[in-house]
Amino acid sequence: MIRPRWVWAFDDAAGQPVDAAVSPVFTSQYDAEQWLGEHWRGVAAEGAATARLLHDGAQAAPGVALPGA
Numbered sequence: 012m013i014r015p016r017w018v019w020a021f022d023d024a025a026g027q028p029v030d031a032a033v034s035p036v037f038t039s040q041y042d043a044e045q046w047l048g049e050h051w052r053g054v055a056a057e058g059a060a061t062a063r064l065l066h067d068g069a070q071a072a073p074g075v076a077l078p079g080a
Contacts (some may be wrong), residue, residue, distance in 0.1 A: 012038050017043040020076070021059035032057035040064070040071070051077050 032054045037043040037053035047054070047062055054062065054077060061074040 014038045017071070017079060018065050019043065019047060019054075020063045020065055020070075021057070022061045022063065023058050024060040026061075029059045032059045041079060042068070049073070052079070055079050 015038060016039050017037040018061050021029040021032040021034070034043075035046065037046065043064060047064075051062070059077055061076055063074045064071045
């Protein structure tokens with residue numbers, strides 16, 4: 012059985028991808044959202060201004076602004 016894959020994609024203030032910020036791959040949306048809640052400060056420090064949740068490569072929800080970015 013293939014399990015769903017959830018991953019965060021990060022963009023800077025100009026909307027360009029931030030390669031320095033890396034998300035693990037998750038098997039549930041809940042786990043992905045919990046991870047971002049715990050790690051958003053570090054992701055923002057890497058230059059990310061927005062986090063987008065992807066489900067099997069497709070954007071699953073509107074982007075989330077990261078405070079302090």
